[in-house]
Amino acid sequence: MPISPNQGSSGGGTLVTITGTNLTGTSAVRFGTRSATNVTNVSPTTVTAVSPSGSGSVGVTVTTPGGTSNPIPFYYVGAPFKQTLSPTSGSTAGGTTVTITGTGFSSATSVAFGANTVAPTVVSDSQLTAVAPAGAAGSVGVSVTTAGGTNNGLSYTYVAVPTVTSVVPDEGPVSGGTSVTVTGTGLTSTSQVTFDGNPAPFTVISDTALSAVTPPGAAGLVDVVVTNDAGSATATDAFTYLAGPGI
Structure with missing residues (x-):
């Protein structure tokens, strides 16, 4: 006589289906010593019922x-508990593999990023991974659903790939040291700014502007690249290094 599902929340409330023979006239379904609710005799071979609260493994009769x-046997499962999420941000296009640690993940069936739900990969009872779906820029709550229930409390930030619209001033000496303002979008989470591949110190002013100081470089036009958690934006030939005079 199988039961499906054979596990559920320790708080009760799991609708189970029991199949067998000679089930007509079922008057009670018990989980251990506790009676189930909403017992329905579907057919001579099928009964449904809602589990009461409980813990551990119990026999259903x-x-x-x-x-x-x-x-x-029926197994009671506690609600999951989440501890950490890494990384905590990624592209609005989705595709970032996120690792969540905690407890009670063995029966995880879904992970929700805001309103969007994905199927997780369970690594162990204390760890799972999920590929973040696409989402709008900003922070969303992350929840994990298992046979024991749903738990939330962690957040994930969607970041748009940056764009660069201008670099002002757009020229300076090969010795570096020119203070420039880079404008664009998605600049809040900027992690690196380079001039011809050389990292430049920078300060984020807003999501649409940052200031940077040019590193030394070779004379000529160079690309300026801004990188954030979602990707990179390249402003081709956006800055010109000027050679000093010679006499």
């Missing part, structure tokens, strides 16, 4: 006018 069945 069905009682009919003919007697009480042998017990079949």
Whole structure:
């Protein structure tokens, strides 16, 4: 006599389906010593019921006018507990693999990023991974659903790939040291600014502007690249290094 699902929340409330024979006239379904609710005799071979609260492993029995069945195992599962999420941000296009650690993940069936849900990969009872779906820029709550229930409390930030619209001033000496303002979009989470591949110190002013100081470089036009958690934007030939006079 199988039961499906064979596990559920320790708080109760799991709708289970029990199949077997001679189930007509079922008067009670018990999980251990506790009675189930909403017992429905669907057919002579099927009964549904809602589990009461409980813990650990219990035997489920069905009682009919003919007697009480042998017990079949049902496992109570506690609600999941999340501790960490890494990385905590990624592209609005989705595709970032996120690792979540905590407890009670063995029966995880879904991970929600805001309103969007994905199927996780369970690594162990204390760890799972999920590929973030696409989402709008900003922070969303992350929740994990298992047979024991749903838990949330962590957040994930969607970041748009940056754009660069201008670099002002657009020229300076090869010795570096020119203070420039880079404008564009998605600049809040900027992690690096380079001139011809050389990192430049920078300060984020807003999501649409940052200031940077040019590093030394070779004379000529160079690309300016801004990188954030979602990707990079290249402003081709956006800055000109000027050679000093010679006499």
